[in-house]
Amino acid sequence: MKTKILLFLILWKFSSAVLCESFTLKIINLPFPPYQRNVTKLFNIGKNVYGIIPECSYHHGRIITFDDNGVRQVNNLPSDVLVVESVIFNPELTWTWDKSYKKIVVLDPQGVLSIYDNNGHRKEIQTIAGTRPFEKSSYQVSRTFAMGRDNCIYTAGKDGYIFKLNPETMEVKKLNVRLPSVKGREAWASLDAATVTDDGTIYFGTFDGYIASFNPESNVMKNLGKPFRQQRIQALVYFNNIIFGIGGEPDGLPRWFIYDTIAGTFEIGGTLKNTENKLIYEPVNSMIYLENNKIYGSFSGRLGSLFVIQYER
Amino acid sequence: MKKIISVFIIVAFTTTCVALAEKQKYIEGEMFPVPQSTHNGSGYTAIEVGLDGNIYVGTAFYGSSAHLVRFNPRTSKWEDIIDAHKITRETGTGLDSQSKFHAKILVDDDGVIWAATKQGNENFIDRPEFGESSTGYPGGHLFSFNPRTNTVIDHGILRKQEGIMGGAIDRKRKKLYYWSDPKQHFLIYDIQSRQLKDLGTTGGSPRYMAIDAYGRVFGTGRSGIIWMYDPETDMLYDLLVKLEGPGQYKDPYAMVSSKDGKKIFACAIGGEYVMEFDLSTISFSEKSPDTDGSIVCRHVCLSYPEGVSKPGDQHAGVLGKDGCFYFPNVIDKSPYLMKYDPEKKKTECLGEIKIKGNSDLKPLYAQGMCTTKDGTIYMMFISAGSGKQMPFSIVRFNKISVEKK
Numbered sequence: 001m002k003t004k005i006l007l008f009l010i011l012w013k014f015s016s017a018v019l020c021e022s023f024t025l026k027i028i029n030l031p032f033p034p035y036q037r038n039v040t041k042l043f044n045i046g047k048n049v050y051g052i053i054p055e056c057s058y059h060h061g062r063i064i065t066f067d068d069n070g071v072r073q074v075n076n077l078p079s080d081v082l083v084v085e086s087v088i089f090n091p092e093l094t095w096t097w098d099k100s101y102k103k104i105v106v107l108d109p110q111g112v113l114s115i116y117d118n119n120g121h122r123k124e125i126q127t128i129a130g131t132r133p134f135e136k137s138s139y140q141v142s143r144t145f146a147m148g149r150d151n152c153i154y155t156a157g158k159d160g161y162i163f164k165l166n167p168e169t170m171e172v173k174k175l176n177v178r179l180p181s182v183k184g185r186e187a188w189a190s191l192d193a194a195t196v197t198d199d200g201t202i203y204f205g206t207f208d209g210y211i212a213s214f215n216p217e218s219n220v221m222k223n224l225g226k227p228f229r230q231q232r233i234q235a236l237v238y239f240n241n242i243i244f245g246i247g248g249e250p251d252g253l254p255r256w257f258i259y260d261t262i263a264g265t266f267e268i269g270g271t272l273k274n275t276e277n278k279l280i281y282e283p284v285n286s287m288i289y290l291e292n293n294k295i296y297g298s299f300s301g302r303l304g305s306l307f308v309i310q311y312e313r
Numbered sequence: 314m315k316k317i318i319s320v321f322i323i324v325a326f327t328t329t330c331v332a333l334a335e336k337q338k339y340i341e342g343e344m345f346p347v348p349q350s351t352h353n354g355s356g357y358t359a360i361e362v363g364l365d366g367n368i369y370v371g372t373a374f375y376g377s378s379a380h381l382v383r384f385n386p387r388t389s390k391w392e393d394i395i396d397a398h399k400i401t402r403e404t405g406t407g408l409d410s411q412s413k414f415h416a417k418i419l420v421d422d423d424g425v426i427w428a429a430t431k432q433g434n435e436n437f438i439d440r441p442e443f444g445e446s447s448t449g450y451p452g453g454h455l456f457s458f459n460p461r462t463n464t465v466i467d468h469g470i471l472r473k474q475e476g477i478m479g480g481a482i483d484r485k486r487k488k489l490y491y492w493s494d495p496k497q498h499f500l501i502y503d504i505q506s507r508q509l510k511d512l513g514t515t516g517g518s519p520r521y522m523a524i525d526a527y528g529r530v531f532g533t534g535r536s537g538i539i540w541m542y543d544p545e546t547d548m549l550y551d552l553l554v555k556l557e558g559p560g561q562y563k564d565p566y567a568m569v570s571s572k573d574g575k576k577i578f579a580c581a582i583g584g585e586y587v588m589e590f591d592l593s594t595i596s597f598s599e600k601s602p603d604t605d606g607s608i609v610c611r612h613v614c615l616s617y618p619e620g621v622s623k624p625g626d627q628h629a630g631v632l633g634k635d636g637c638f639y640f641p642n643v644i645d646k647s648p649y650l651m652k653y654d655p656e657k658k659k660t661e662c663l664g665e666i667k668i669k670g671n672s673d674l675k676p677l678y679a680q681g682m683c684t685t686k687d688g689t690i691y692m693m694f695i696s697a698g699s700g701k702q703m704p705f706s707i708v709r710f711n712k713i714s715v716e717k718k
Binding site: 034282 | 473549550603
């Protein structure tokens with residue numbers, strides 16, 4: 001009995017320590033010209049961070065790069081990176097480069113998966129997304145791809161099934177594993193955000209607001225639950241054994257959370273405020289982690305700015 | 314030495330007397346209390362004169378249903394035009410009620426009155442259900458009222474779970490302009506097609522919007538910035554304010570377009586100066602890192618009466634028929650009616666506001682104003698006062714801004 005009490009006290013102490021180890025966030029806006037606002041995608045090539053800003057036509061746009069010294073517009077990405085303007089500046093498309101940056105994988109609003117080769121030629125692969133009940137022409141399309149450590153690209157299709165694409169062979173496999181959803185919501189199970197850990201585990205954020213871990217080697221999906229009592233996971237980034245996420249419906253308020261990949265616990269952070277203590281109303285388009293405990297992100301909307309989140313534990 | 318001291322005392326005494334005389338000058342207005350059943354003590358910028366000569370007033374009824382009421386100056390009678398909950402069949406209470414007609418009431422060429430609602434008792438920081446719960450505040454409605462047919466139309470919710478504020482009308486293009494509260498989105502409502510366009514956040518919460526001769530719409534944006542909507546490009550621009558004149562720039566609260574539409578007159582809460590935004594100075598070549606261009610604002614003269622040592626509360630403003638800018642300035646709980654003459658570049662204190670026949674009543678905060686054809690100005694005072702509590706009323710100043718011949 002004494003041992004049990006002692007064990008209970010140790011566990012209680014340990015769990016309290018985990019719970020109390022909270023984060024503080026400092027969100028710093030990076031002022032930059034209005035025509036460079038609303039960065040829809042952030043990515044890094046090597047140590048350089050780039051952002052994509054579509055213009056109205058969706059066939060044109062601007063590319064920016066930024067660091068601690070500020071934001072600059074650049075004319076081009078490095079020459080060995082494939083650029084298809086009608087793809088990268090079109091916010092309606094879900095897209096990513098392959099590992100070599102010489103191919104672009106695209107999922108269009110009709111749920112068709114295609115690939116652009118290094119000459120910019122498009123090859124349609126197959127339709128992977130499905131429609132929702134009673135909305136026969138409206139496809140539930142995943143908004144992100146995850147690049148696995150195996151260099152394969154993962155996303156979700158009809159009824160939340162995971163698809164694995166090998167960009168080298170252009171082979172697509174529908175895996176016998178699905179995103180979490182409650183019964184009857186399978187048609188809405190699509191990917192909003194994803195991030196990959198050092199050990200190759202992929203963390204998914206779903207349209208319905210679930211977080212799930214996926215092991216590409218064993219094809220095991222684990223439902224970690226919903227950090228918020230609402231839909232949508234806007235962005236996820238992994239660093240230092242934690243998943244930092246921002247979620248919430250686009251017309252609601254963005255809220256942050258942290259999933260500790262070792263302890264397996266969520267920490268719910270609440271709404272986001274900028275350095276002027278003003279509530280941030282607009283959803284996050286994109287986030288990226290590079291190094292030095294800094295997360296770079298972009299808020300959406302007319303005044304949507306780039307931001308840096310500095311966190312302290 | 315004695316002579317110098319005597320002269321100094323005389324000068325000081327005379328100055329004090331002049332200051333007191335200035336301070337003790339009164340201006341009397343006639344008070345018309347808004348029917349008690351339609352409010353619980355206040356109203357905001359929602360006041361305008363219709364083409365029928367009636368005064369349309371939007372009330373605030375915190376936790377319940379706001380009303381649009383009409384005052385007939387000829388009979389001094391009130392009529393209840395819109396009970397927001399009755400028309401919308403909503404039953405929200407507390408924070409979720411249609412409890413304010415806050416946006417400026419707009420009048421079209423055909424005499425149709427446009428009014429819009431918002432939530433009351435705002436608590437945007439802690440309120441978790443904002444934008445996220447179907448049981449929360451549904452969103453502000455846009456209404457039209459046709460005085461000729463006595464018909465009210467509910468044009469629906471302009472933006473989910475957000476209130477409607479501001480308000481300007483472009484009668485030529487048949488467009489209404491508002492912004493949503495709290496996300497500050499600029500909303501354009503096309504009267505003919507009944508379509509809504511949302512141009513995204515403005516970054517500011519201006520109670521007043523101004524529209525110029527070209528149909529460009531202006532409002533306060535982020536700190537130190539005036540936003541401008543240009544209907545020709547259908548774009549919103551952020552203009553960095555470049556201050557000319559003394560003092561420090563304060564974001565304006567009340568703003569009106571000048572008679573020729575070439576300037577905007579404005580004043581700020583606690584601001585010391587009347588501001589003139591010169592629309593001819595809008596430039597897209599000079600800008601800061603995060604603006605599109607710039608505009609010059611001139612601090613033309615002090616906004617408070619001479620002899621008073623500090624600026625006060627300036628919550629409302631209106632353009633008189635004489636082209637002057639009229640605004641109340643509440644200093645030490647006393648409201649003064651101020652007049653800015655753009656030709657002379659001078660302000661004049663028309664006196665401390667008193668209620669005709671009710672000298673024991675002390676009006677305090679005026680939230681909205683309008684001018685009738687004959688230059689009469691109506692001010693809407695909330696139920697408050699440092700002396701005997703004043704009822705929520707409109708106060709009439711007969712023909713004080715008569716058009717110059």
